[in-house]
Amino acid sequence: MTRPTFKSFKEEALKREGVKKSYDKLSAGYEVRKQLIALRQKAGLTQEQMAEILQTNKSNISRLESVSSNISPKLSTLTDYAAAVGYKLKIVFVPDNEVRI
């Protein structure tokens, strides 16, 4: 065998992609939404008040927080939301060493 180069790397990558595509988008999104709700509630705000601060409508806040929503928000949307309650966003990339069955 040659040393691990692009071809093998790509296969591994695609394996990850394939297995986790739907799962990831759901879980990542799910976690974020839970955090959004928690942040807002900790600040003691309603969706409507949140909407007022962010100069939008409560329905949009609801959609953003909604777990069943399968939209993938923009980074700036999350940043704005966080800023509205006095937080900032930190994006961390963690190695994905999970065992695949």
Place this chain on the structure above:
Amino acid sequence: MTRPTFKSFKEEALKREGVKKSYDKLSAGYEVRKQLIALRQKAGLTQEQMAEILQTNKSNISRLESVSSNISPKLSTLTDYAAAVGYKLKIVFVPDNEVRI
């Protein structure tokens, strides 16, 4: 004074928003892009190889990584990118206790 309620909270929030709007979008985006590039390079991949894994084109990868780009990527875009190099995304909300002049 009454206890701190929505009105005062909103004023503070808007202050944060106003001061940091442009700054935040730049800095947050800037940091992320630097991380993206670092991740890809650590994996020893070119933009073109990255594009192949993600089944897109190298120009799109370049745009995503480009610091001068003022787009705000979708969460799923970052997640996919990270997954391609064996990482997952963790989004942390940190209190923004910075001193404002």
Place this chain on the structure above:
DNA sequence: AAAGAGGTTATCACAAATGATAACTGCGTC
């Protein structure tokens, strides 16, 4: 039971991110 508060869902219009193609730069190599 009527009214209000808090949240959800549907829909439409609009803005913005992404996909795709092509042309270009800079750089090293032959």
Place this chain on the structure above:
DNA sequence: GACGCAGTTATCATTTGTGATAACCTCTTT
């Protein structure tokens, strides 16, 4: 200098997130 490699930039088409409005649901209160 021609060639290939890595990355950039511009442009257009398409997809998708977001803004806005309205109707609805569930509690709670009166």
